[in-house]
Amino acid sequence: MQEQLKSMEAEALARLAEVQDLTALEEWRTGYLGRKGRLAQILRGLGQLPPEARPAAGQAANEVKRRLEAAFEARRGALEEAATAAAFRAEQVDVTLPGRPPALGRLHLSTQTLRETSAIFAHMGFEAYETPEVETDELNFQALNIPPHHPARDMWSTFYTDREGVVLRTHTSPGQVRLMRERYPAEIRAILPGKVYRYEQVSARYEFQLHQVEGLAVGRNIHMSDLKGVLVAFAQQMFQGMRRWRFRGSYFPFTEPSFEMDIECVLCGGGGCRVCKYSGWVEILGAGMVHPVVLQNGGYDPAAYSGFAFGMGTERITMLKYGIDDIRYFFSNNPRFLEQFG
Ligand code: PHE
Numbered sequence: 001m002q003e004q005l006k007s008m009e010a011e012a013l014a015r016l017a018e019v020q021d022l023t024a025l026e027e028w029r030t031g032y033l034g035r036k037g038r039l040a041q042i043l044r045g046l047g048q049l050p051p052e053a054r055p056a057a058g059q060a061a062n063e064v065k066r067r068l069e070a071a072f073e074a075r076r077g078a079l080e081e082a083a084t085a086a087a088f089r090a091e092q093v094d095v096t097l098p099g100r101p102p103a104l105g106r107l108h109l110s111t112q113t114l115r116e117t118s119a120i121f122a123h124m125g126f127e128a129y130e131t132p133e134v135e136t137d138e139l140n141f142q143a144l145n146i147p148p149h150h151p152a153r154d155m156w157s158t159f160y161t162d163r164e165g166v167v168l169r170t171h172t173s174p175g176q177v178r179l180m181r182e183r184y185p186a187e188i189r190a191i192l193p194g195k196v197y198r199y200e201q202v203s204a205r206y207e208f209q210l211h212q213v214e215g216l217a218v219g220r221n222i223h224m225s226d227l228k229g230v231l232v233a234f235a236q237q238m239f240q241g242m243r244r245w246r247f248r249g250s251y252f253p254f255t256e257p258s259f260e261m262d263i264e265c266v267l268c269g270g271g272g273c274r275v276c277k278y279s280g281w282v283e284i285l286g287a288g289m290v291h292p293v294v295l296q297n298g299g300y301d302p303a304a305y306s307g308f309a310f311g312m313g314t315e316r317i318t319m320l321k322y323g324i325d326d327i328r329y330f331f332s333n334n335p336r337f338l339e340q341f342g
Helices: 002-018 022-033 038-048 051-090 109-123 151-155 174-183 224-238 292-297 314-322
Strands: 134-136 166-168 188-197 209-219 245-252 255-264 281-290 306-313
Touching: 002 022, 002 038, 002 051, 022 038, 022 051, 038 051, 109 188, 109 209, 109 224, 109 314, 174 188, 174 209, 174 292, 209 224, 209 281, 209 314, 224 245, 224 255, 224 281, 224 306, 245 281, 255 306, 281 292, 281 314, 306 314
Parallel strands: none
Antiparallel strands: 134 166, 188 209, 209 306, 245 255, 255 281, 281 306
């Protein structure tokens, strides 16, 4: 029997060395160590041995069993380790790869300029006040000294609506009258930022929608010099490095006198380019002293009060600041344009 055990053990160990996975290993275990396995078969012969030979044979069988079990455990350990290592290799990630940054939104370029404008005026004591985009003809025109038949209406291409007397505001100026009516008799220092609409053939220079920032100061001792000082202080902060500016007489029905402010073209430094139409100057805003009729429409006595007002186009300011040559970029929502700013 010892001979049988010996050859069985040698065979079992040889097979075990060939086992490559846990399923084969389990088959090996039942084949040699299971209840109907090779060892059990050999042990069934124990009863046929003479009684004196049985203890030695039994002991030998136990030793073979212990060695095979130990070999089995060792093989299982090795196979499990290999399986784990293979799984790790398969699921491996390169933790040194740079992450995918989440796409961060940003403020629209117009909003950035609006906020910058508000911040500059806030430092000079101007509050920001918003008024409706859908406006009455009365406030958009009549209260601003532009009667229905007046040729000055041609200065604004207007979206009239089906509702009699209701328009999309063509400028932020109607906010002047709203604010005056709300605040009388208090003094006013305010900017009125917001969107305005014009019935326009859209081109590189004209949009049917744009933003404006209106400015209004009303008080007892307000002069043209105050207006000029405020506008120059604004332009110097908005256009860093601006060297020259000029005020050019103009006409608006709601200011008297009226003027427009030009700055030296920031793109060519005044030498002349496409943006300034080779003049070296670009217009940035309209302004003037609030017309007595408008003060009156706002509830203020023009004999006791005076005021100044100005209005600027936010997209136009932004185009000059960043050298953008087409206003349509602002509302076409192309991320490749918008992502360049902020
Ligand atoms: N509302 C004028 C425009 O839209 C600008 C302006 C505002 C001019 C205030 C003078 C005073 O063109």
